[in-house]
Amino acid sequence: MDRPDTASTCGIVLEHVHKEFPGGIVAVRDLSLTVEPGELVVLVGPSGSGKTTVLRMVAGLETVTAGQVRIAGRVVTGLSPRHRNVAMVFQNYALYAHMTVRANIGFALRMAGTPKREIHMRVNQAANILGITELLDRKPGQLSGGQRQRVAMGRAIVREPAAFLMDEPLSNLDAKLRVEMRAEITHVHRRIGAPTLYVTHDQTEAMTMGNRVAILRQGRLEQIGTPLELYERPVNVFVAGFIGSPAMNLLPARLDSSGDDWYATVGGCRIPILPPARVALWPFAGHDILLGLRPEDLVSTEDARDSEHGIIQATVARTESLGSELLVYLSLNSDVTSPPLTARLDRRTAVQQGTYTRIGVNLQRLYFFDPTSGAAIR
Amino acid sequence: MIRFPAAQLLRIVAIAAILLWSLAPIGLGVITSLSTQTDVQAVPARWLPHHATLDAYRSLLGGSGDFRAGGTVSESGAFTHALWNSASIMMLSTLAILCVAISAGYAFARLRFPGRGALFWAIVATTVVPVFTVVIALFGFLADAHLIDRKLGLVLVFVSTTTPLAMWLVHNHVKQLPTEPEEAALLDGCTRWQAFWHVALPQMRSGIAALSAIIVLLVWGEFLIPLLLTSTNASKPVTVFIPEYIGKYTTNYPLLAAAGVLAMLPPTVVALVLNRHIRGMLSGSS
Ligand SMILES: Nc1ncnc2c1ncn2[C@@H]1O[C@H](COP(=O)(O)OP(=O)(O)OP(=O)(O)O)[C@@H](O)[C@H]1O
Ligand SMILES: [Mg+2]
Numbered sequence: 001m002d003r004p005d006t007a008s009t010c011g012i013v014l015e016h017v018h019k020e021f022p023g024g025i026v027a028v029r030d031l032s033l034t035v036e037p038g039e040l041v042v043l044v045g046p047s048g049s050g051k052t053t054v055l056r057m058v059a060g061l062e063t064v065t066a067g068q069v070r071i072a073g074r075v076v077t078g079l080s081p082r083h084r085n086v087a088m089v090f091q092n093y094a095l096y097a098h099m100t101v102r103a104n105i106g107f108a109l110r111m112a113g114t115p116k117r118e119i120h121m122r123v124n125q126a127a128n129i130l131g132i133t134e135l136l137d138r139k140p141g142q143l144s145g146g147q148r149q150r151v152a153m154g155r156a157i158v159r160e161p162a163a164f165l166m167d168e169p170l171s172n173l174d175a176k177l178r179v180e181m182r183a184e185i186t187h188v189h190r191r192i193g194a195p196t197l198y199v200t201h202d203q204t205e206a207m208t209m210g211n212r213v214a215i216l217r218q219g220r221l222e223q224i225g226t227p228l229e230l231y232e233r234p235v236n237v238f239v240a241g242f243i244g245s246p247a248m249n250l251l252p253a254r255l256d257s258s259g260d261d262w263y264a265t266v267g268g269c270r271i272p273i274l275p276p277a278r279v280a281l282w283p284f285a286g287h288d289i290l291l292g293l294r295p296e297d298l299v300s301t302e303d304a305r306d307s308e309h310g311i312i313q314a315t316v317a318r319t320e321s322l323g324s325e326l327l328v329y330l331s332l333n334s335d336v337t338s339p340p341l342t343a344r345l346d347r348r349t350a351v352q353q354g355t356y357t358r359i360g361v362n363l364q365r366l367y368f369f370d371p372t373s374g375a376a377i378r
Numbered sequence: 379m380i381r382f383p384a385a386q387l388l389r390i391v392a393i394a395a396i397l398l399w400s401l402a403p404i405g406l407g408v409i410t411s412l413s414t415q416t417d418v419q420a421v422p423a424r425w426l427p428h429h430a431t432l433d434a435y436r437s438l439l440g441g442s443g444d445f446r447a448g449g450t451v452s453e454s455g456a457f458t459h460a461l462w463n464s465a466s467i468m469m470l471s472t473l474a475i476l477c478v479a480i481s482a483g484y485a486f487a488r489l490r491f492p493g494r495g496a497l498f499w500a501i502v503a504t505t506v507v508p509v510f511t512v513v514i515a516l517f518g519f520l521a522d523a524h525l526i527d528r529k530l531g532l533v534l535v536f537v538s539t540t541t542p543l544a545m546w547l548v549h550n551h552v553k554q555l556p557t558e559p560e561e562a563a564l565l566d567g568c569t570r571w572q573a574f575w576h577v578a579l580p581q582m583r584s585g586i587a588a589l590s591a592i593i594v595l596l597v598w599g600e601f602l603i604p605l606l607l608t609s610t611n612a613s614k615p616v617t618v619f620i621p622e623y624i625g626k627y628t629t630n631y632p633l634l635a636a637a638g639v640l641a642m643l644p645p646t647v648v649a650l651v652l653n654r655h656i657r658g659m660l661s662g663s664s
Contacts, residue, residue: 059561059565060564060565061565080564081561081564081565082564082565082566082567082568084565086565087565088561088565090561090562092556092558094556094558094559094561094562095559095562096559096562096563096576096577096580097559097580097581098580098581107563107566107576108566111566111568111572112567155562155566159566
């Protein structure tokens with residue numbers, strides 16, 4: 001089974017992995033993904049998109065229907081979990097309720113036949129990193145959510161595994177603790193350096209923790225890239241709508257060109273299209289497209305400069321002040337069925353609910369999509 | 379609000395009735411066991427004995443019988459031997475049933491293998507077969523194996539009749555336990571068996587305690603099977619032994635009652651000790 005490999009294929013490698021559950025449910029379709037050593041790849045996607053299934057296949061808790069899984073250059077596709085040297089942090093922590101924290105963390109070492117003295121030392125070390133030294137003699141039932149989370153982490157890092165898997169490890173914590181643990185996990189990951197696959201629902205976690213982010217939809221990998229790449233250059237409507245909060249506005253528009261004048265018509269407003277975008281757009285001239293506008297790329301008209309901004313006129317349906325900024329929900333035209341538009345404006349912007357207002361659109365930051373396939377046009 | 383006192387009253391009456399129904403015979407038994415034969419047979423009937431005495435217990439446990447009753451029952455130490463028979467049969471059966479039921483129930487709940495569902499329901503289905511319908515065939519089997527009037531024979535029969543039910547209970551219990559700790563154990567380097575032993579089994583502790591109590595009570599109270607499959611003091615458990623105190627012409631009621639009280643003690647103790655777990659299992663919190 002051991003196969004010496006080049007450094008480039010170390011880490012976690014999935015090649016054309018396919019998973020079909022009994023009953024014909026296809027959870028993962030032809031997934032190829034590499035997590036380099038020292039890298040943390042975040043797996044995001046809607047509920048049921050197959051994130052957990054991917055982790056479980058890497059761990060060996062679920063068989064693969066087709067394809068290959070390699071960890072640290074070794075093919076592990078048919079190996080049982082205990083031969084994979086993988087550590088996993090479960091969403092509900094899955095601590096051993098009848099053992100003390102010390103026994104929980106040291107369990108893997110005990111199973112591996114590590115001498116008692118060394119177990120003791122390494123457990124102390126792991127507990128030290130996570131700041132749970134005083135908890136070592138307690139049972140999991142006597143711990144808070146955050147403390148349990150740390151114990152689960154401790155159980156994973158004490159082993160020096162070849163790969164790290166985490167399935168929504170922070171989803172059971174409150175917002176404040178989540179921020180804290182986010183930083184902590186990133187810190188621990190840098191220190192340990194094992195390739196890590198991290199599953200989350202949370203945008204912020206994905207964007208802040210991942211070296212790269214992989215987006216799954218219905219078992220298919222939609223796009224993988226750095227957080228910035230996904231934000232700047234989403235390959236399709238799905239990724240565009242998934243990354244960024246509030247989500248990108250997607251408006252049906254019509255693309256027209258008359259000579260040197262290119263523009264998209266949205267709800268009666270003309271938005272000029274700058275020359276760099278025109279190359280990719282020319283097949284769509286005279287056709288419908290989807291125009292993507294990020295809420296943070298919209299400005300109030302006072303802030304808009306003529307050369308850089310187009311203007312959209314819309315009715316203010318609702319406003320929400322977040323303190324630091326103002327979310328404005330607009331509707332194009334007065335028509336109720338018209339597409340909604342969310343804008344993230346400066347908190348001092350004065351807008352009145354129900355009024356007709358003008359919103360500036362940053363022309364440098366327009367996204368275009370093919371309305372039939374959803375693919376990005378660029 | 380007006381109906382509240384009435385409902386309350388009804389509740390109290392119902393509970394009292396249930397208590398009376400289940401406790402009165404026991405109380406009567408205890409009183410009788412402390413009486414003398416004269417007290418018991420007095421006309422008009424006396425509720426309480428004139429001279430409370432432990433004679434009946436003494437003669438049962440001491441085995442220096444000065445009691446008059448028929449046949450083999452009167453052998454010195456016969457009752458304590460019957461108690462021992464019951465206890466050893468109960469312990470052996472419980473242990474064997476637990477071992478088989480826990481491992482089988484766990485396997486059916488957690489492992490995937492072909493024919494799992496069919497096999498499982500086939501085994502569980504045997505619980506609906508009343509024992510008396512197969513008892514003649516059973517007698518034949520045991521006779522061929524020279525296990526009639528042997529404790530081992532009884533143990534084997536109890537194991538085969540009770541295990542399916544126990545296995546079913548274990549299966550349902552395991553089904554509601556989270557799978558993740560066991561999976562974590564597999565990742566921590568355990569084999570399937572080690573994950574069961576180190577992680578699943580400790581999680582099942584209270585379930586197993588409750589199950590043990592149920593099995594003990596079932597096995598201890600068995601009457602029909604030992605009645606048919608035993609013939610001498612060598613293997614008779616108390617359930618079969620006690621009725622033999624009822625003589626054709628005379629019956630030593632205090633002795634009979636004392637034997638009944640003593641026979642009740644072991645299951646009572648088990649039920650009390652494991653009570654907490656049994657309640658936990660019934661309310662699903664274990
Ligand atoms: N053991 C199983 N048997 C049959 N189908 C399953 C099984 N486990 C998962 N599935 C199906 O596979 C698909 C992917 O499930 P998975 O749990 O991987 O999703 P997920 O992305 O982790 O979702 P969530 O975000 O809700 O945790 C779902 O449609 C699910 O119903
Ligand atoms: Mg999941």
